[in-house]
Amino acid sequence: MSGAGKSLAARVFADSGYCVIDCDKEARCVIAGEKCAEAVKSAFPEAYTNSGFDRIKMAQIVFSNKNKLKKYEEIVFPFIVFHIINIILSEAENVKNFLLDAPALYQSGADDFCRKIIAVVADRETCVKRITMRDNISEADAFLRIDSQPDAKYYKEKASYLIRNNNDSESFLKRVSEVTEVLK
DSSP: OTTSSHHHHHHHHHHTTOEEEEHHHHHHHHHHSHHHHHHHHHHOGGGEETTEEOHHHHHHHHHTOHHHHHHHHHHHHHHHHHHHHHHHHHHTTTOSOEEEEOTTHHHHTGGGGOSOOEEEEOOHHHHHHHHHHHHTOOHHHHHHHHHTSOOHHHHHHHOSEEEEOSSOHHHHHHHHHHHHHHHO
C-alpha cells in the first residue's frame, strides 16, 4: 500500500544486511530509458510536455482510469521486471538476501521470483495523510492513488507476513526487526 511504510521497513532490512532494491527508483530510471519511454509516449502522448515525461500528469491519467492504469502497467512492467532481475543476477554472487521495496509487486508479476512476501499496510486515511505530505499532492489525488490499489485484506491473503503501520512507530519497527530475524 502506498503510504503504509514500505520504505521505512526496507531501511530496517538494509540495516540488517539485506540488499534492498528500491523498485520505484529503478522504475523511474527504466521509464526514462529510450525503449520504455518510446512505448509510453506512443500510448500516452498527453503525459509528455516540451520538457519530457510529466510524472504528475501520468499519475492523474492512470489513477483516475483503471483501463489506462492497466494499459500503462502492461507497457512498463516488463521493462521494469527485466531490469530488476538483471540487478539481482549481477549481485547474486556477492549478496545472500535481497528485499524488493516494490509498490506494485503483485501487479508486475515480480512476486513470482520472491520466496517470501512481506506486506506493509495501514489504514486508508493514514496512507492518504502520509502520501499528501510525502508527495506534496492533494488529498483527492492521494485517494485516487490509494483507491487504484488493493486493500489491506488483499495483502493479508497473499503475503507471507503482514505488518501494520498505523502510527505506532515503535511497535512497527519492532515487528519489522522481528521479521528480518525470522527470515535470516
